Amino acid sequence: MARIDLDLAHSYRPNPSQDSDYALLPLTMRFEDGGAYALLGPSGCGKTTMLNIMSGLLVPSQGRVTFDGVDMTRATPQQRNIAQVFQFPVIYDTMTVAENLAFPLRNRRVPEDRIRQRVGQIAEMLEMSHQLDQRAAGLSADQKQKISLGRGLVRSDVSAVLFDEPLTVIDPHLKWQLRRKLKQIHRELKLTLIYVTHDQVEALTFAEQVVVMTRGRVVQLGSPDALFERPAHRFVGHFIGSPGMNFLPVHSLGRSLRLEAHAMSLPEDIATLPEGELLLGVRPEYLVPCAASTPGAVPAEVVQVQDVGTWWLVSARIGAHEVKVRLGADAEVPAPGRPLWLQVLGPHTCFYNQNEALIA
Numbered sequence: 127m128a129r130i131d132l133d134l135a136h137s138y139r140p141n142p143s144q145d146s147d148y149a150l151l152p153l154t155m156r157f158e159d160g161g162a163y164a165l166l167g168p169s170g171c172g173k174t175t176m177l178n179i180m181s182g183l184l185v186p187s188q189g190r191v192t193f194d195g196v197d198m199t200r201a202t203p204q205q206r207n208i209a210q211v212f213q214f215p216v217i218y219d220t221m222t223v224a225e226n227l228a229f230p231l232r233n234r235r236v237p238e239d240r241i242r243q244r245v246g247q248i249a250e251m252l253e254m255s256h257q258l259d260q261r262a263a264g265l266s267a268d269q270k271q272k273i274s275l276g277r278g279l280v281r282s283d284v285s286a287v288l289f290d291e292p293l294t295v296i297d298p299h300l301k302w303q304l305r306r307k308l309k310q311i312h313r314e315l316k317l318t319l320i321y322v323t324h325d326q327v328e329a330l331t332f333a334e335q336v337v338v339m340t341r342g343r344v345v346q347l348g349s350p351d352a353l354f355e356r357p358a359h360r361f362v363g364h365f366i367g368s369p370g371m372n373f374l375p376v377h378s379l380g381r382s383l384r385l386e387a388h389a390m391s392l393p394e395d396i397a398t399l400p401e402g403e404l405l406l407g408v409r410p411e412y413l414v415p416c417a418a419s420t421p422g423a424v425p426a427e428v429v430q431v432q433d434v435g436t437w438w439l440v441s442a443r444i445g446a447h448e449v450k451v452r453l454g455a456d457a458e459v460p461a462p463g464r465p466l467w468l469q470v471l472g473p474h475t476c477f478y479n480q481n482e483a484l485i486a
């Protein structure tokens with residue numbers, strides 16, 4: 127396994143002159159040896175470009191890729207010793223499940239007893255032990271993709287295993303199981319895993335560290351908890367969470383704030399802010415209804431209440447701004463049209479200057 131460092135940019139155009147010409151804007155990133163990472167972002171943000179640069183399918187137009195400090199920018203995928211799992215199964219239909227799983231090891235002339243042991247271990251982890259002697263041709267698309275996952279994981283000497291949206295063809299229930307399984311497999315095998323997805327649930331369940339990308343830019347590298355609690359960029363606040371973070375324009379005077387006509391003092395546990403126009407960010411989970419006298423509360427009006435099964439989604443208006451409030455199934459639910467107070471200032475409140483978070 128290897129530590130992978132990227133210090134590069136990539137444009138598919140010959141003479142890039144503006145940000146929009148780049149699939150990847152200049153970035154510096156480190157993937158630690160043995161880590162479980164997800165590259166997360168909407169379609170077209172540059173995830174596959176980054177993955178292909180790491181695997182060696184693509185040479186970056188600027189900068190370099192190093193594995194444990196050794197320059198690999200122009201090395202082939204084979205020289206990099208990378209395993210890859212793609213969206214669709216890449217297996218041999220004429221072989222059995224066991225032969226498919228053993229293939230990457232036989233290619234490397236691994237001794238047969240070691241192959242048997244490793245194939246057995248991977249099959250057990252993926253709950254395929256009972257299918258080892260079946261021919262792949264007769265299996266469903268789900269099962270075939272599980273074999274692809276197994277083939278990606280079977281070698282213990284790879285620099286990293288790269289997954290490009292590997293659960294796309296998997297049925298939703300099995301998808302849920304496999305996400306958890308991959309996390310467990312990572313703990314047991316301690317391989318470096320890098321997993322591309324546009325699905326936040328997939329990224330947050332699987333990864334220890336998530337790289338959030340938008341329009342060719344890495345906007346945050348952080349733990350699932352950090353992305354939720356302290357989004358470093360407005361995009362992360364909006365993209366992570368269901369629904370995403372609420373943003374409200376405020377005027378700051380350092381230790382006091384004005385939100386529309388309402389003035390508030392900052393509680394002691396929030397550091398002094400720069401003066402001027404800022405955005406306050408508060409997640410729907412933390413925007414709780416409270417008494418009018420609560421410090422950091424503002425008046426609001428309920429617009430709509432939706433039952434979302436295990437929780438309530440309340441849409442409310444604070445002055446001209448619509449916000450979302452997430453209440454537990456057993457919470458007291460306010461009626462539409464009723465005034466209420468919402469606590470916008472608290473330990474979970476974040477502040478943004480344009481797009482970037484203020485590290486308060």
Ligand SMILES: Nc1ncnc2c1ncn2[C@@H]1O[C@H](COP(=O)(O)OP(=O)(O)OP(=O)(O)O)[C@@H](O)[C@H]1O
Nearest residue numbers: 138148149167168169170171172173174175176324
């Ligand atoms: N071979 C290529 N030639 C030209 N432009 C490309 C090529 N591959 C990707 N792009 C462009 O580069 C940008 C990033 O694409 P990339 O496939 O890396 O994004 P992504 O986040 O993986 O998206 P998706 O989830 O849809 O695959 C997009 O604007 C895309 O149109």
